[in-house]
Amino acid sequence: MAAYLRARIDRGTLEPGNKLPPTSALMHQFNLSDNAVYRAIALLKAEGYLVSQQGKGVFVADRRKLLAGAQRIRGITQGGETIHHKLSARVQAPEWVADHLGEGECVNRVRTVQRGDFVVEASQSWVHVDVARVVPEIDAPAPCDPTWQAVYEQRSGDTVEVASKTVDARITTDDDREALGLADDFAVLVVRSVYMSEGKVIGVGQAVYAPGHPLSIS
Missing domain, CATH: 3.40.1410.10 (Chorismate lyase-like)
Structure with a gap:
């Protein structure tokens, strides 16, 4: 799941601001337990791919910076x-x-x-x-x-x-x-x-x- 989402974000298929499906949908899509889904999301957050918004859900992060x-x-x-x-x-x-x-x-x-x-x-x-x-x-x-x-x-x-x-x-x-x-x-x-x-x-x-x-x- 993490590799799939990472690849889609890198290709631009999932764009900054796009909201991820709910946990239940991801569990069904990837045939995973809720804990496995949480771990995959936590990994992508740590890598800067995803960000949580309190009460709203998990979104694709804007990874573009004014690089210096x-x-x-x-x-x-x-x-x-x-x-x-x-x-x-x-x-x-x-x-x-x-x-x-x-x-x-x-x-x-x-x-x-x-x-x-x-x-x-x-x-x-x-x-x-x-x-x-x-x-x-x-x-x-x-x-x-x-x-x-x-x-x-x-x-x-x-x-x-x-x-x-x-x-x-x-x-x-x-x-x-x-x-x-x-x-x-x-x-x-x-x-x-x-x-x-x-x-x-x-x-x-x-x-x-x-x-x-x-x-x-x-």
């Missing part, structure tokens, strides 16, 4: 989500990026994260050109497995860390609406991160989160 630090470097997607790379190009660093990365050319990578048919996040990163000597894949509009930061760590032997993170909100821009597939203006959450290695800024990132998809800040 080592979590974000290891990967940004959750079960049922896919990354779609839109662009990778050499550009001149925008003013706010240049404040961290320095003026001049950098690699701009653009992607979206989808849950089913919905875009839940539109992200961009601006990476120092020196990183391309270690991770040449950043110049291609394709994923680095799991992220360019993790690949850089592995190949260079130098640790990558998030030096700072800011969380803000704004009304959608034209670019936001196009990236997120929105027809109207909404308030969106914007997270900016600065990545450093060996005392040097090697990249900055910006993630814009779509409205209507509950998030928890960590």
Whole structure:
């Protein structure tokens, strides 16, 4: 039962907020005792897949976080989500990026994260050109497995860390609406991160989160 539910949540068939059937229905479906059902649910709660709401039942947990630090470097997607790379190009660093990365050319990578048919996040990163000597894949509009930061760590032997993170909100821009597939203006959450290695800024990132998809800040 636990493996079945875990797989459905990972695939996105069971979505955050979906309510589990009552214990009696699960007992019948999986031919289990009530104690076995309770143990399976307790296991999935401990793993972060399920959450109880007093007097309401057991629900699929929202496992998406505003990932930061080592979590974000290891990967940004959750079960049922896919990354779609839109662009990778050499550009001149925008003013706010240049404040961290320095003026001049950098690699701009653009992607979206989808849950089913919905875009839940539109992200961009601006990476120092020196990183391309270690991770040449950043110049291609394709994923680095799991992220360019993790690949850089592995190949260079130098640790990558998030030096700072800011969380803000704004009304959608034209670019936001196009990236997120929105027809109207909404308030969106914007997270900016600065990545450093060996005392040097090697990249900055910006993630814009779509409205209507509950998030928890960590």
